[in-house]
Amino acid sequence: MTFLKLDHVTKRYGAAAALDNASLEIEAGEVHALMGENGAGKSTLIKVLAGVVRPDDCSLHIDGSKVPLEGPDDAARQGFRFIHQELNIVPHLSVAENIVMAQAYPRRFGLAVDWRRVHDKAGAALERLDVDHIDTRRKTARLSTGDQMLVKIAATLVSSDAHPARLYVMDEPTAALTGQECDKLFAVIEGLKQSGASVLFVSHRMNEVMQNCDRVTIYRDGRTIETSRIAETSRERIIEAMTGRAIRDTYPARTGTPAREMFCTVEKLRTKHVDGLEFSLKRGEILGVAGLAESGQSEVLHAFLGDEKPLSGAVTFQDKQTLPSAPSVAWKRRIAYVPRERRREGLMLRRSIVDNAVLPHLGQLGSARIFSSRRKERIHTGAIAERVRLKYSRLGQPCYQLSGGNQQKVVFSRALGKTPELLLLDEPTRGVDVGAKFDIYTLVRGLSAAGSTTIMTSSDLPELIGMCDRILVMRDHRQHAIVETDGLTPARLLQMFYE
Template sequence: MHSLTFRQMSKAYGGVPALSDVSLTLTGGRVHALMGENGAGKSTLIKLIAGVVGADSLSVEKDGVPLPLASAQDAHDAGFRFIHQELNIVPQISVAENVLLGRPYPRRFGLAVDWPRVRAMAREALAFLGAAHIDVAGLAGDLPAGDKMLIKIAAALVADEGRQADLYVLDEPTAALTGEESEMLFAVIARLTAKGAAVLYVSHRIDEVMAICDDVTVLRDGRHVSTGPVAGLSKDQIIHAMTGRDVQDAYPPRRHPIGAEVVAEVSGAADFTLRAGEILGVAGLAEAGQSQLLGLFMGLGRTHDTQVRVMGGPTPATPAEAWARGIAYLPRERRAEGLMLDMSIRANVVLPHLGRYGLRAKAGAERRDAAAMSAKMRVKYDHIDQPVGQLSGGNQQKVVFARALYGQPKLLLLDEPTRGVDVGAKFDIYTTVRDLSAQGCAIILTSSDLPEMLGMCDRILVLQDGRQTEILDTEGLTSAALLTHFYPPEAAHLTQRPSMTSSAQ
């Protein structure tokens, strides 16, 4: 089995250290977890290993022999493959083209692209993953989020002239996967390590780490805290290493009653009334219509069979109107849907609220307000005009939250708000949400984390194929009991309500 050693990894931005003198040894045949809070340095470490960011210091050895690592090509030549968290596929091209994206296409006689071979290579990679159901000739953009992530994983598994990669780096790979899809991925990881590959597994999900990883390294504030075997460690010990403090795995309780004011009324494919201060969960299997329901409140899509009234008026016609009426939205995919990565933190925070500044731009006021909201969300950054794409994933999520909270919303729409957020920051988000609820803000929350839904929501609306099947009170409800409501009865046909997902325009 090969051994890869990365020594003295350091990187600073504008004189501020993001990673300081971190060393890491990865062994073939083992899964090594990398954990830490947002801003701990995990993303920077991955970028250094990938060769996409120049290190201030770094040396690499394979079985004691030095390796060059000054570029992404060096990393690829060394046999390093990367599966990133964000769903940055190209939606306008086929699945097969996405699977082979970034590598030379096979050609016939050195001239025309050998498209049958391209599709065959994509099928082989997907079959190895257990995802043979995906049509390699179809457009990638038409697939659900889980299948899009499987395409990205398959892209890292495409054989390079029969050569086995030495290292696979997986960054929050299960964030967009269902439980069944995650199990498929875990089986693939087991097959890769059985063939001698090393796997660096970056995740905030402690239960996953303890189930599939052999070793774990914890970073805090850009520095190495601990490395050791997972066996024998408890969940509380890992949390303490990540945060430096004991963190209770709990949710802030409701301390103020739900108000009487009706904030939203929905009838049709879904049928409910939402009151001031209430936190309503929307749950179901993947792609059951959760995001589509939230989109209705933002003017993002229409159905002929669902009527929505918000704060006594009709549904907003556009997102701009929704923001102006006190509706704030935190989308599921922060990079693809929520952020302008090349623009500043300031611009990202104030963009939907520019009307507050009058007809002329007021950069000073924008900086002041954006800084105040960023401080409230404890965003870590160098300066308020820093491009948001330079922040860690968790701090990017906090910027999206800062934008949503800026206008003191009356209705807050949260689509997977803690995806990719570490255990320490989650409690901060839960506290913020609970505080908004106490101030009378109505909240609709979707999440694939069932304990999160039960811990934060007053009621949970269950969707199946875009149709509401029931609304459950969370008091006394367990995750196992909630999950049973996601599946239709055998041979039953849900015809009581029309479907939001099938009729959305």
């Protein structure tokens, strides 16, 4: 039975159509996937459902009756709950306050806030996720990214007697979660489904969609391409419908082999946050860094970036006996970095594509290396944008107007502005669609063939195995093992995290 039906959804920004006569039907008690490349219109549709964006045209029916959707209050009255792609938390409030924020705070005698009941409600919501390690009194800013996402998910599970939840809209909820946390979320989703609620699930992780969803609707360029039952379609068909082209191989083949020339040797390196690093890298090699959440993966990259100061050990790197002393020095030594949180760590969202792309390279784009040339900046950015297949309306466009995948490509444009000797990638494909992922993989492969060395982290184990030559396994902020990827399986790699 159809629970929700959207028709003729159109939203234009100037000449560009974010949604062009799009449609969506969700059945009661189903998990419905919404898929498409970055910029296909998924996030805009979610904002329309949330009442945050006013469409140019739209028809919404609930249980066969046409209903208004003029703002967030209408969405709340219909029982819509939202987990947006970006972490919309108030970092200086407690976990409990963030979870209960959308509800009326319980009060004692109608006056003072009943904080005991606030914490009880927050704790009950976390318990539904089988989460018992998060203190509801702790400041949310002190949590890891994954735990902050769990807090956002828990906030949608707080009950409301006035407007019971009927539709949960989840936009990339697993992007910052570990495998175990994902399993807990999917158990909750199954429970919601059994209770009769519907879930609109947006994810670029194909395995999640194929294993946990009932149907899938695919958008491309703001239009609805098709809706299919998961049991009656395939990964290949979904990818082709999303991209308009067939992508037969998940990971592009390596062209050539890493050079024999040694690039880096690390001996018993210890910093404030990691210990026991001991490995070597050849030019053109791709080294993965893996482990359970918060095991020190990102800190390995930060050591090469100059953020983690060596306390002991020896490093021979770029024919020098020292690591960079600061990130600014690292960029000068052609060490490029792509952070895991592009919006918080990687971008000046209200500045233009050009401003973001050229930031570390201003000295090379100026006259007499003093004043940067805007003309050179635009030419430089345009060439790199074409290389990374960036979709934009103009180079002066603010980055906040771009889709998540295209924001990630801007960060990559900065990293590729001067061909790096070492490329540091921290979760480089988080929140990126399958087509953009393939573009990123192809770029990394091309850099490797040209002699650039890469160190990358990822919570996507097949991605690490498919892209890397070797994988460094971290446990409790210490190096545990290094393993060749030839013949390695995700199950075996995961097992090494616990050995």
